[in-house]
Amino acid sequence: MRGRHFDTGHGQIRVWLTDDRPGVLVLPGIRWSGRPLTEEIALCAPGHPVAVADLPGVGGSAPGAADGVGAAADALAQVAGALGVHTVVGLDMSCDLAAAVAGRVPGCRELVQVDRGHLTAARETAPPDVTPRGDGTHLSRLWQTVRNAHLFAPGSERATVPGRAELPSPAALDRTVVAFAERPEAFTALWQTWCRAGEDPLAGGRPVTAQVNPEGTGPTSVHEWLGRLSKAHGHPAPETPDGTSPDRPEAARDRARRALPLAGGQACGTPSSPVVIRETAIRRAFTDTSVGQIHVRLAGDPAAPPLLALHSAPGSAGLLEPLMRGLAEDFHVIAPDYPGNGESDKPWRDGIDIGRLADVMAEVAERHAGCPAFLWGTHTGALIALEMCVRRADLVRRAVLEAPPLLPPDFTADILEHYLPPLRADRFGSHLVRAWGMRHDMFLFWPWYRDRTAADRPLRVPRARELHDWTVGLLQSGPTYHLSYAAAFRYPTRDRLPKLTVPALICAGPDDMLADNLPALRSAAPDGVTLATTPATCWYPDQDPAAVAETVRRYRDYLAAA
Incomplete structure (x- = not known):
């Protein structure tokens, strides 16, 4: 199984x-996202x-297409055209989508809808409110929404559905x-798109x-609905030069439909036609490595000098997006999630x-830079980064x-015993509360478990909303x-730091709990390494904007001095 991102006129679709x-x-509905399905x-x-697509606004798919049926259908049709699929399957809420x-995909021969009754019933109910709350209970509400969709009919959450698939x-x-x-802000928009797609x-x-x-x-179980697809559902069928299947009586209609303008301004793509690329500040991709796929965020001109941005544990590079935008004026910024972290393979x-x-x-650096x-x-x-400098100074x-x-x-030793x-x-989603509490207390105490x-x-x-993002990364x-x-x-920082031969700036902002390490780092660092205090920690919330801008400027100036 592999992940892949497609550029469309409404942002990327994973x-x-x-x-x-x-x-x-x-197209999954309310019960699944792309990867687990x-x-x-x-x-x-x-x-x-x-x-299997992540729907607009879900996971790694951009939210731009979530707000409106036409935009969502156009973006997904571009993906279908690029893949050359001949069958589209919609599950529960996604039946009409x-x-x-x-209807937009030339060469599509088969449309399968599964559990349409769920969509019919859901139209009579309001979408759950998953607006981030200070106590994190919105995550528990979302958990119950997804879990209950596997157990109950919409609006009838007292008796389980007879004959349902296993959880x-x-x-x-x-x-x-x-x-x-x-x-979370895209969830309500997607709900409305689901309910109005039939229009x-x-x-x-x-x-x-x-x-x-x-x-x-x-x-319905996955095994059952897969068994209902036609026997020809495997690889794309051979096509005529105009992109349609030779045995289809609807070929003329498909040729007319191929000229359908997308919301982004281009006709719907066929397998050989280019997809529309809308300029976005940050794009996503998967990079193949010796340990599996690494999820990366990309910003800036690919022709600019490459810069690898490496995040803090335990989340993802998502927290670095403001920094990436600041550095993207001068660099092609590549921000990977580590194996085991974020959306990279585990x-x-x-x-x-x-x-x-x-x-x-x-x-990752060799493949992108x-x-x-x-x-x-x-x-x-x-x-x-320090270890890369020691091992691969080239x-x-x-x-x-x-x-x-x-x-x-x-x-x-105390941290290794208590911090992790x-x-x-678990079946009740209690880990969501633990994750929220950990992230919450990381801003109050260092280390977070010493609540004194x-x-x-x-x-x-x-x-x-900001604490929500930190928790989602975890x-x-x-x-x-x-x-x-x-x-x-x-990591033996004190032993490895003297081996540094690459020009380096070691720094910390005043709010960083590790800023007190600077004197010890100064004593261990070799000659030629610059140490300084920066005005801000750019990826922390509530930092002064002027201090963040000045910090980014200092980063750019130091790196540009190469």
């Missing part, structure tokens, strides 16, 4: 593939070449909830080939070290190391969140 040439595009399909029917997509595992539920949670003028352009449980709310279940993470980040790159890393990322021009940890041995509690999903006045930090708890890392964290605390 798709999960069981095969490089799928014949089927599946694809994993379920791969387990139930490993021979099915299928693509699948019809609107199929997904807590881990699969968690992946779906976290994907919906990435952009789209092209929703009836492709007759429904098969309806699975049309009157029922389901859920290849490890046991301990790893900073050296292994540095090797993988070097692979093609020449020596600048490095910027914070906390755990600063140590990975790949590095200059480095900024923000607040690399260098703690006393007794403090390190297990974070595993002596451990107070001079920070405020972020606003609910939840994306899930049960492997602690691996890069533990690797950082075990």
Whole structure:
């Protein structure tokens, strides 16, 4: 299974593939996001070449297409055209959206709707309010919404649906909830798109080939609805030069439909036609490495000098997006999630070290940069950047190391014992409360588990929306969140720092809990390394905008001096 991002006229759409040439595009509804559904399909029917989309605003798909049926259908149709699929499947809430997509896709021969009764019933109910709240209870509400969709009919949450499919595992539920949670403001827009998709003028352009449980709310098992697809559902069928299947009587209508303008201004794509690329500040991609797929964010001109931005544990590079925008004026910024963190693959279940993470980040740099790159890393990322400088100095021009940890041995031992509690999903979603509490107290105390006045930090708890983003990054890392964290605390910073030969700036902002390390770092650093206090920690919430701008300017000036 592989993840892939497609550029459309409404931003990127992420798709999960069981095969490089799928014949089927599946649109999940309320019960699944793309990745866990694809994993379920791969387990139930490993021979099915299928693509499953993250819907607009869900997971790695941009929210631009979530607000409006036409935009959502156009974006998904572009993906379907680029893949060359001939079958579109809509599950529960996505039944009518699948019809609107199929009506835009030349070469689509099959439209399958599953559990349409769920959509019919949901139109009579209001979408759940998942606006971030200061106590984090909106995440529990979202969990219950997704879990209940597997158990009950909409608006009737007292008796389970007879004959329903088994509940997904807590881990699969968690992946779906976290994907919906990435952009909570898009959830309501997507709900309205689901409910209004039947009004789209092209929703009836492709007759429904098969309806699975049309009157029922389901859920129908994945194995059952996959078995209802036609026997020709595998790879795309051969096409005529004009892009249509030779045996289709609707070929003339498809040729006319191919000229349908997309909301972004271009006709709907066929497998050989270019997709529309809308300029976005930050794009996403997956990079293949020796340990699996690494999820990266990209900003700036690809022709500009490359800069690898390495985030702090335990979340993802999502928190670096404001910094990426600031540096993208001068650099092509590449910000990966570490293996085991964020949306990268989770290849490890046991301990790893900073050296292994540095090797993988070097692979990312080689694949995206093609020449020596600048490095910027914070906390755990600063140590990975340091180790890259020691191991692969040939790949590095200059480095900024923000607040690399260098703690006393007794403090390190205490942190390794208490700082990294297990974070595993259970059937009730109680891990969401734990994750929210951990992120909340990280702004109050250092370390977060010492809730005493002596451990107070001079920070405020972020606003609910900001704290939500910090928590989602932790939840994306899930049960492997602690691996890069533990690797950082075990790293022999004092021993490795003297081996640094690349020009480097070691710095920290005044609100950083590791700023007190600067004197110890100064004593361990070799000659030629610059140490300084910066006005701000750019990726922290509630930093003074002028201080952030000045800090970014200092980063640019130091790196540009190469």
